[in-house]
Amino acid sequence: MLNRRNFLSAAVGVAAVGALSACAKKDDSPAASTGADGKKAIVLGFSQVGSESGWRSANTDSVKASAKTAGVNLKFSDAQQKQENQISAIRSYITQKVDVIAFSPVVVTGWDAVLKEAKAAKIPVVLTDRSVETSDESLYVTLVGSDFTVEGERAAVLLEKVLATAGHKGAVKIAQLEGTTGAAPAIERAKGFKKVMDEKHAADWKIVASQTGDFTRAGGKQVMAAFLQAHPDINVVFAHNDDMAIGAIQSIEAAGKKPGKDILIVSIDGVKDGFVAMSEGKINAIAECNPLLGDQLMEVVKKVHAGETVERWIKTKEGDFTMDQAKAALPTRKY
Ligand code: GYE
Numbered sequence: 001m002l003n004r005r006n007f008l009s010a011a012v013g014v015a016a017v018g019a020l021s022a023c024a025k026k027d028d029s030p031a032a033s034t035g036a037d038g039k040k041a042i043v044l045g046f047s048q049v050g051s052e053s054g055w056r057s058a059n060t061d062s063v064k065a066s067a068k069t070a071g072v073n074l075k076f077s078d079a080q081q082k083q084e085n086q087i088s089a090i091r092s093y094i095t096q097k098v099d100v101i102a103f104s105p106v107v108v109t110g111w112d113a114v115l116k117e118a119k120a121a122k123i124p125v126v127l128t129d130r131s132v133e134t135s136d137e138s139l140y141v142t143l144v145g146s147d148f149t150v151e152g153e154r155a156a157v158l159l160e161k162v163l164a165t166a167g168h169k170g171a172v173k174i175a176q177l178e179g180t181t182g183a184a185p186a187i188e189r190a191k192g193f194k195k196v197m198d199e200k201h202a203a204d205w206k207i208v209a210s211q212t213g214d215f216t217r218a219g220g221k222q223v224m225a226a227f228l229q230a231h232p233d234i235n236v237v238f239a240h241n242d243d244m245a246i247g248a249i250q251s252i253e254a255a256g257k258k259p260g261k262d263i264l265i266v267s268i269d270g271v272k273d274g275f276v277a278m279s280e281g282k283i284n285a286i287a288e289c290n291p292l293l294g295d296q297l298m299e300v301v302k303k304v305h306a307g308e309t310v311e312r313w314i315k316t317k318e319g320d321f322t323m324d325q326a327k328a329a330l331p332t333r334k335y
Helices: 004-021 052-071 083-095 112-120 147-166 184-200 217-228 240-254 272-279 296-304 322-334
Strands: 043-049 075-080 102-103 125-128 142-146 172-178 203-210 237-239 264-270 285-288 320-322
Touching: 043 052, 043 083, 052 075, 052 240, 052 272, 052 296, 075 083, 075 184, 083 102, 083 112, 102 296, 112 125, 125 296, 142 296, 147 184, 147 264, 147 285, 147 320, 172 184, 172 217, 172 240, 184 203, 203 217, 217 240, 237 240, 240 264, 240 272, 272 285, 272 322, 320 322
Parallel strands: 043 075, 043 102, 102 125, 125 142, 172 203, 172 237, 237 264, 264 285
Antiparallel strands: 285 320
16 A cells, blocks of 8 residues: 555656657657556666557557556667677666566577576576577577467467358468468477478468568568469468558459459458458468467566566467358458
């Protein structure tokens, strides 16, 4: 409980924050060094991948909002999909002696050196959203994020349903729009999808073209235009995210074909624009990947800072959606 004295010092703190935050700052960190309870606020350095997709914007908003609610002093930087930018952001957080570092690694490899520097500085590292490959598992505490292999499997199972609903007969010629090369969601979604395909559909499904669209709309559009030229018989698109599916839709329409009918489309994420395209009949099904990781991240950051043990992998709940559910679900979508 706040007694009057604490309340007054908290109020003075808030006023001071207000004055300080009036100065221009490079990041979004509140200048607060004390939380509402009068304790020193945890300083969290967060290196975001970039702003490549609707998923990423929702994830960034979630992290920022949850930090505020949790009274965590967030230092945020956007790496614009470049590993070297993430490495220098992490190095700068080490120099600033933040309490905890969190980051969403753009690709899986190449992190050991900087993670060792964080360990030497005794700053715990929490991975969010994407994982890393490392020879030393002690270099990070936990991962807060989805199981992308399962998402790939779910997308394949959704495609089975979509093909059945469409009454599709004959060969299934799939164009795969891959996420960023070397990124965990691109590697694992492809793997999960292929697993189901190889186990159950080796005879009738074939990936006839597969290339990265870097998780962006422009990438999806460009790659799909080239695919349609080289493989005019493509009848399915499996996109590793909604944004690339939306880009692909533009190229499919430009080629005079109907997305969702002539070419069936399954994607992953479930962002609002994906749901809009699905309610318009242009995306057939979406395996959801939840970007709202902020609250779970702040909870973990507090525990890690307090020296508590946390689970090695903290997952989120996700659902699957087909076209017939899109209209009803659209108004309740939070991102
Ligand atoms: O699916 C995609 C984003 O890592 C899960 O990154 C994330 C992926 C997400 O750009 O839209």
